[in-house]
Amino acid sequence: MPRKIHIHTLPSLAGGMAVALRKTQQRTRNLAHLETQRLLRSQEESNSRLQQINATLQESEEKLAVTLNSIGDAVIATDAEGRVRILNPIAEQLTGWTMAEAAGHTIDEVFRIINQETRQPAVAPVMDTLAHGTVQGLANHTVLIARDGGECSIADSCAPIRDRDGRVTGAVLVFRNVTEEYAAQRSLRDSTALIQTILNTVVDGIITLQARGGIIETVNPATERMFGYAAAELIGQPFSSLIPELDRDQASGSLEYFRASDEARANGLGREVLGLRKGGQRFPLEIAVSEMWLGDQRYFTGILRDISTRKQAEAALLKAGALQNAIFNSANFSSIATDARGVIQIFNVGAERMLGYLAAEVMNKITPADISDPKEVIARAEALSQELGTPIAPGFDALVFKASRGIEDIYELTYIRKDGSRFPAVVSVTALRDPQEAIIGYLLIGTDNTARKRIEEERTLLDQALQDKNAELMSAKIAAEKANLAKSEFLSSMSHELRSPLNAILGFAQLMDSETPPPTAPQKMSIDQILHAGWYLLELINEILDLAVIESGKLSFSEEPVSLADIMLDCQAMIEPQGARRGLKMTFPRFDNPAFVRADRIRLKQVLINILSNAIKYNRPEGTVIVDCVTTTPGRIRINVRDTGHGLPPDKVRQLFQPFNRLGQEQGGEEGTGIGLVMSKLLVELMGGSIGVESMVGVGSRFWCELNSVAAPQFAEDKADVGALVKVPIRLDTPPRTLLYVEDNPANLSLVEQLIARRPDLRLLSAGNGGLGIELARERQPDVILMDINLPGISGIQALKVLREDPATAHIPVVAISANAMLGDIKKGLDAGFFRYLTKPINVTEFMATMDVALERATTTSRHT
Structure with a gap:
């Protein structure tokens, strides 16, 4: 229920409310005052703290400013x-x-x-x-x-x-x-680099050592060069390993010795000692040592200088001084020194002896012109005036004018002695100059030329006698050359004259041997004897003539890179049948890589055939012959021929290369002249090689020849030679090819006619002289021409020239067939342009093979014309 308020209680209620309101207001005012007081205190505290902060900040800023400023x-x-x-x-x-x-x-x-x-x-x-x-x-x-x-x-x-x-x-x-x-820093780096450069380039050795123990710490390059050690070999080693004497006596031999005084403490005290190089060689050096401290460590720095050169120079200087003194005081030379005006200042012992004056008699009194022939002095002045284009007065100036102009001057004149006698002298003049090159005097060194003049006179007489003797020798030389020429002509003529009949003998014997029907057994035996004797006679002729040519110095060579593989094949083909007849086993080398020597191909083959023939002739029955090639030294190849013969004792080995010495085999069953090995030795040595033999009795012998190896030649085109014959099959269904043989010897012509008669593919024409041969070649155009060299009228070489100059016959291959078989004759013929050069007596096999090659060339030429 709502509260009921009585009217009579209102006044007292209102009064209470007023009192309460007043109290409330009072409390509010009190609270406000208290809050105000609190806020004021708080404000004061804040102001105080702010002031403190400002003061601190100001102090901090001041400190920062001071810090930044300082x-x-x-x-x-x-x-x-x-x-x-x-x-x-x-x-x-x-x-x-x-x-x-x-x-x-x-x-x-x-x-x-x-x-x-x-x-x-x-x-x-x-x-x-x-x-x-x-x-x-x-x-x-x-x-x-x-x-x-x-x-x-x-x-x-x-x-x-x-x-x-x-x-x-x-x-x-x-x-x-x-x-x-x-x-x-840059200065420090530059200084360090400079110091390092100095250490690296200075010629003196510089070593730093620990004071205790003398252990090497650092060395510079000069030290390395001086002692022959690398730095790594020296660092950590005792210094006494380089200067042994410094370690002999600790009191005076070690580096402590350089602490001569408390003040010096070993600074810069030098001393001569002997150093020991790596190879054990001792040498003089000078050492100076300085002491230094790095931190608390004591070190020595040694400066080493090799004084070997200085010692040598000092010795040389002493020697030179003694020599100069000896020269100046020599009695054999007059040494006269003058001042710039020519007045004598020095007159040595030699001048006194030579001229008869005492030094006191001429010094500061006369000039050298006063003791010289006045006429010669005048003549010298006139000659110099003309030579140099300037007037020169007679007197001392004429004697020293050239020297005063820096021109070397040595002349001859006559000196006059004190007693008036005269003698010829050779005088050398030198101008003496001060450091500014001003002339302060002259030095005249003279020698007595009397003996030389006498020797010159004697030499003139000797020269005349020598000239007379030379004239005699020249006459003798001309006579010898004529004799030598006559000998060469005789050898060539003898070769031709001997080979011509042999050609008929061997040629017809080969024809009879290959006749159809074949000869009877007795006939065959006789023919074999003829052929054997004929070829042996040809071998003798070749060897004797070759030996004569070599001894006369007329043998010509055609050295070129020769393939040993080709040579061995040729020798094997020629010699194996001979070995097979004796039941010998022959082994020839195989060449996996090309091997070439520098030699004359024909002569090298001649040497090898000779050695191989001996290995067969003097071998035992059923024996062996082994041929091999080895590299002995860089650039040399040796050809070995081993046999299983009886061998030779040392005394006979020494006689092997003597001409006509068959070592007692003259009564044996083997034929020979005793000059084959002599020929081989001469030929090998002429080819820049060497030849030798090793032999053991009962075992056999090893003959070897060594030649210079060469690189394989690069041929522009392959050129066939007689050693690489082309075999052309005979075709009977083609017209016969024509050969023209120019030959004046009926026997030789008959032989070739019979050879060609066996080839139905060939027809032979003949001419008895070069002129007729040229006419037939022009008229009948034969495929190949065979040409003798010695022809009546024009020679075969002259006929070849005519044929080559005529376009109608220039293409016909012309093969020489001649008894002129000297190597020079063969080379001359090939150089003249003959396609091939066959020598008489004719080898039938070689002849037929050469015809095949020539006919093939004729066929190839006709295809391109």
Whole structure:
């Protein structure tokens, strides 16, 4: 129910409310006052704390300012946009900006830097620090450009400024001027490089040693060269290994000896000692030692100088001084020295003896002209005036004029002795000069020329006698050359005269041997004897003539690269049948790689055939012959021929290469002349080789020849030779080919006719002289021409020239068939243009093979014309 308020209670209720209201207001005022008091106290406390903070901040700023002002490095602080906020005095000094001027400017405006080497602008590290919040640094060789253009090298670093939340609010750049530091470092590097260069280039050896024990620490290159050791071999070794005497006596022999006094302490005291090189050679050197301290370690530095050259020079100087003194005081030379005017100042013992004056009689009194023939002095002045184009007065000037102009002058004149006698002298004049090249005098050195004049007179007589003798020798030489020429002509004639009948003997014997029907057994025996004797006679003729040619020095060679493989095949084909008849087993080398020697092909084959023939002739029955080729030394190839014969004792081996010495085989069953090996030795040596033999009795012998090896030749085209014959099959269904044989000897012509008669594919024409042969060649156009050399009228060589010059016959192959079988004759014929050169007596097999090659050439030529 609602409360009922009685009317009579209202006044007292209102009064109570008023009292309560007043109390409330009072409490409110009290509370407000208390709050005000609290706030005032709080404000006072805040003001006090703020004042304290301001004071602390001010103190901190003052301390920061003091720090920035006192720090030795330049400092620049920026805000987060890279604008300058703080610039300390060092930074002001280096950049040229004041704090007031720089504040608010970007760092790039105040802090301008470039690369020292390229002079290109460099980027300040501030922006990288602001962007990444990392510490940054500048590269070396950075230059700061001040506001006024000044430059200095700097080193710097940049770090970020962060707030309490870690946000980057700016950057601080710290840098310093390192110009002097860099200069000092560069100076240090230069000094170090200079010292190292000096150590490396100085001619003296420099060694650093530990004071205790004398162990080597470092050496320079000169020390290495001086002692012959590498640095690695010396470091760590005792110094006494190089200077042994320094370790003999610790009191006076070691490096401590150089501590001569407390003041000097071994500085620069030099001493001569003996060094010991790596090879054990001792040599004089001079050593100077200095003491040094590195930290608390004591070291010695030794300077070593090789004085071998100086010692030699001193000895040479002493010797030269003694020599000069001996020369100057020699009684055999007159040494006269004058002043610049020519007055004698020195007159040595030789001059006194030679001229008869005492030195006191001429010194400071006369000139050398006064003791010379006056007429000769006048003549010399006139001759020099004409030669040099300037007037020269007679007298002393004429004697020294050339020397005064720096021209070497040695002349002859007559000296007059004190007693008036005269003698010829040779005088050498030298101008004496001071350090400024001014002439201060002259030196005249004279020798008595009397003996030389007498010798010259005698020499003139001897020269005349020698000339007379030379004339006699020249006459004798001419006579000898004529005799030698006559000998050569005789040899050539003898060769021709002997071979011509042999050609008929051997040629017809070969025809009879190959007749159809074949000869009877007795006939065959007789024919074999004829052929054997004929070929042996031809061999004797060849050997005797070749030996005579070699001894006369007329043998000509055609040295070229010769294939050993080809030579061996030729020799094998020629010699194996002979070995087979005796039941010998023969082995020849195989060549996997080309092997060539420098030799004359024909002569090399001759040597090998001779050696192989001996190996067969003097072998035992059923024996062996082994041929091999080996490289002995670089550039040399040796051909060995081993046999299983009876062998030879040493005394007979020494006689092997003596002419006509068959070592007692004259009564044996083997034929021979005893000159084959002599020929072989001469031929091999003429080809630049050597030949020898090793033999053992009961075992056999080994003959060898050694020649120079050469590279395989490069041929432009293959050229066939008689050793590589082309075999052309005979065709009976073709017209016969025509051969023209120009020959004046009926027997030779008959032989060739019978040979050609066996070839149905060939037809023979003949001419008895060169002129008729040329006419037939032009008229009948033969396929091949056979030409003798010695023809009536014109020779075969002259006929060949006519044929070659005529277009109608120039293409026809011409083969020489001649008894002129000397090597020079063969070479002359081939050089003249013969296609081939066959020698008489004719070898039928070789003849037929040569015809085949010539006919093939004729066929090839006709196809191309």
